[in-house]
Amino acid sequence: MSNLEIKVYKNLMGANEEWAVKIRSVLKEKGVRMVNIIGSPGCGKTSLLEYIGKHGTGEKTPVPFAVLEGDVETTKDAERLNVLKIPVSQLITSGGCHLEAKMVYHALCDLDLDRIKLVVVENVGNLVCPAEFDLGEDAKIAVLSITEGEDKPVKYPMLFREAKACVLTKIDLLPHLKFDLPACLEYVKQVNGSIPVFQVSSYTGEGMDDFTRWFIGV
Amino acid sequence: MHEYGIVSTIVNTVLKELSTRNMEPEQVISVNMVAGKLHQIIEENMQFAFEVLTKDTGLSGCRLNIEFKPVRIRCRACGTEGEVSGAFFLCGACQSHDVEVVTGKELYLENLEVRDE
Incomplete structure (x- = not known):
C-alpha cells in the first residue's frame, strides 16, 4: 500500500464565477451596464438612488435605470424606489449577508432589459462579504457615510480595493461630527490610489x- | 469570508473526484488547498467547519492543509515587486499607489493525498 497524489486545481469560487459569466453575456447582448453598490446598513445607498431617480443629472435628463434591491428581510427599500416609478426587484436573502451571482442572474432575466441602459444592484448592507463576490458587474461602488468614521477604508480594505469609485455620503453633517475628512481621503488613497472619491449629500444635493454624471457613464 | 461555504464546496468537490476514480472517502489522508491572504480566511474557522461538515462521513479524520499565499504587488510606475502585510498598497520603492496585485487572490483546492488500496 502506498500514498497517491490526486491533482484537482478546482477554483473554490468557480460556481459563482460561472453565473457571473452568464450575467456578463446577457448584459453584453442587451447593451446594458451594471453597477454594484456596496456599503454598511444605513450609509445612504437607497437615498442615493432616490435622489438620482428624482433629479437625474440636474439637467432634466432622464436616467433610465432599474434596481435589484438586496436585503436580508422586508421590501422596504424596494417600496421607496417603487414610489418614484423606478423599476425594482427585491432580492431577499433571508439571513444571507451578500448577493451571489446566481440570484442576480435570475432577477436580471426578469427585468425588461430592452427599455433600460443601466442596472443598479444595491447589495445587502455589509462592508465585508459583498466585496468578495463577482456579480458580473461593470463596477463596484463603495459607499461610506461620514457617521461611520474615517478609518473604514483601512479597516475594510477589500471593498475599497475592488471598487471603481468611493462615495462619501452625508457630508452635510460634517460641521456636527468629529470626522477627519483629509485622513479619510488619505486612507482611501493608501488602499486604492486610482479611484475617484465623490463627497455628496443626498439630503442637500451637494456633489x-x-x-450622477459619473454613475450613468460607468 | 464564508468559511462554511468554502469548506462545503471543498467537501463536495472531493467526493465528486473520488467518485470519478472509484475511490472511497476513507482513503483520503489529506485535502490540500491554497488561499491568498486577500480573502481574509481564518484558519481556525476553516478547520472547525471541516470537522463539522465531515463528521460521521468517510472523510472524518482526514486533514485539511491550507497554504496561505502572501499578498504581493507590482508597481505600475517603476515595476518594483514586493510583499504587502497591512492594508496599505503602496510601492516600497517609489511610494506610488498605482500598483497591481500579483498574488494573494488565490482560492483553490490543489490536491488530495490518498491511500492507494
Missing part, C-alpha cells in the same frame, strides 16, 4: 450632479 450629487458630479456623482
Whole structure:
C-alpha cells in the first residue's frame, strides 16, 4: 500500500464565477451596464438612488435605470424606489449577508432589459462579504457615510480595493461630527490610489450632479 | 469570508473526484488547498467547519492543509515587486499607489493525498 497524489486545481469560487459569466453575456447582448453598490446598513445607498431617480443629472435628463434591491428581510427599500416609478426587484436573502451571482442572474432575466441602459444592484448592507463576490458587474461602488468614521477604508480594505469609485455620503453633517475628512481621503488613497472619491449629500444635493454624471457613464 | 461555504464546496468537490476514480472517502489522508491572504480566511474557522461538515462521513479524520499565499504587488510606475502585510498598497520603492496585485487572490483546492488500496 502506498500514498497517491490526486491533482484537482478546482477554483473554490468557480460556481459563482460561472453565473457571473452568464450575467456578463446577457448584459453584453442587451447593451446594458451594471453597477454594484456596496456599503454598511444605513450609509445612504437607497437615498442615493432616490435622489438620482428624482433629479437625474440636474439637467432634466432622464436616467433610465432599474434596481435589484438586496436585503436580508422586508421590501422596504424596494417600496421607496417603487414610489418614484423606478423599476425594482427585491432580492431577499433571508439571513444571507451578500448577493451571489446566481440570484442576480435570475432577477436580471426578469427585468425588461430592452427599455433600460443601466442596472443598479444595491447589495445587502455589509462592508465585508459583498466585496468578495463577482456579480458580473461593470463596477463596484463603495459607499461610506461620514457617521461611520474615517478609518473604514483601512479597516475594510477589500471593498475599497475592488471598487471603481468611493462615495462619501452625508457630508452635510460634517460641521456636527468629529470626522477627519483629509485622513479619510488619505486612507482611501493608501488602499486604492486610482479611484475617484465623490463627497455628496443626498439630503442637500451637494456633489450629487458630479456623482450622477459619473454613475450613468460607468 | 464564508468559511462554511468554502469548506462545503471543498467537501463536495472531493467526493465528486473520488467518485470519478472509484475511490472511497476513507482513503483520503489529506485535502490540500491554497488561499491568498486577500480573502481574509481564518484558519481556525476553516478547520472547525471541516470537522463539522465531515463528521460521521468517510472523510472524518482526514486533514485539511491550507497554504496561505502572501499578498504581493507590482508597481505600475517603476515595476518594483514586493510583499504587502497591512492594508496599505503602496510601492516600497517609489511610494506610488498605482500598483497591481500579483498574488494573494488565490482560492483553490490543489490536491488530495490518498491511500492507494
